[in-house]
Amino acid sequence: MKSTLKTRIIPCLDVSDGRVVKGVNFVNLIDAGDPVEQAGVYDAAGADELCFLDITASSDRRDIILDVVARTADACFMPLTVGGGVRSIEDIRKLLMAGADKVCINTAAVIEPELVASAAAKFGAQCIVVAIDAKACKPGQWEVFTHGGRESTGIDVLDWAGRITRLGAGEILLTSMDRDGTKIGFDLALTRAVADMVTVPVIASGGAGNLDHLVEVARDGHANAVLAASIFHFGTYSVRQAKEHMHRAGLSVRL
């Protein structure tokens, strides 16, 4: 199985009402709240993809993200994934038409799994990412949570990962709720269990605190890509440093 495919590093920006609320904290930005400017910084820094998570609370302001996506896609020639509040085929269509390359579905997929199937059939599996928020319930077992990790579903993560893959998800964004924000490292057992079971790529998220964590989740957790927010936003490490560190550890990355 010779392959020269690279492990991807994907910075994630939280956007609310068209403004970055959690993003890179560089002093030289003219407007740190402008998602397009932040996207440009990551583009120049060698990020492999970019992810916008739209956390706009009020539903009547949701379309603002479309303009952000369009302006970002006009300026950055890199893959862009958009998630947050995606509920329908129409939501997906609008984001793709605005310039998103992939759309991430989370809670809506649990409520209506058929949405994954119809979206994949309509737009192609390659642009449908299903996000799974996972929380450990027993050793070696995890449960799917929805609504930003607030609501339990009773669904087993491995069962769910298999099901959404069969329905047509092209990629899985796997977040450990236990590790998210802790900076103590990814849940390697969770990541590996899912990555080894499904045939589609898995993006690991939740827990990155240092560059060794990125190495571990790719090497030992078998993640195909790593989503990271705070370690880049606060300027602790640059994307470049992360990639060089992974390269030194023997991982294949795009330098």
Next chain:
Amino acid sequence: MTVAIVDYGSGNLRSAAKAFERAVAESAMCARVVVTADADEVTRAERVVLPGVGAFADCLASIDGLPGMRAALHEVVINAGRPFLGICVGMQLMAEFGHENGFHRGLGWVQGEVIGLRDGALKVPHMGWNEIVIRGAHPVLTGLEDGTDFYFVHSYHLRCEDEGENLAYTEYGEPICAVVGRDNMIGAQFHPEKSQSAGLKFISNFLSWHP
């Protein structure tokens, strides 16, 4: 010069158009980029780009849904011999046959067929940055070298009948055709419009190519 990006409803073409516009601006060319579903406009264009996202047969059916488009493509690419670029499924459609969701006839411009990625140990789709190995020198590959990374997203790939038309490959379980070329036609399995500076270089090479 007019560059026509064929719009047959295969999804968002805005980023493709913007990448072509950027390449035009950076190389100080005088060119107009149009995204069009109009067969006449395609026939008049000096260069034609066929993008593609989705399944082989669906894309072909959508092209056939546009009045006169199949004939216009044949006229401009085969009869007039103007530079043509197929991207991703747009590249795969250049083949004689495709095996995605059944057996289908393609445009038949390059000999070969489109088959599924087979290595069971690797993830499908093949998604992300992978490096190309150049097999044959070609003007659209000028300034790009072995090891240059491009962004790939696909579950099927083109197996060329004529190895001489397989200009560059990438390694994913087996050598996967990354760039196919014949006469005035070129096809890229990767997405140049998503491949940052390497992609823009590839696009500007295509724009200045005189087959």
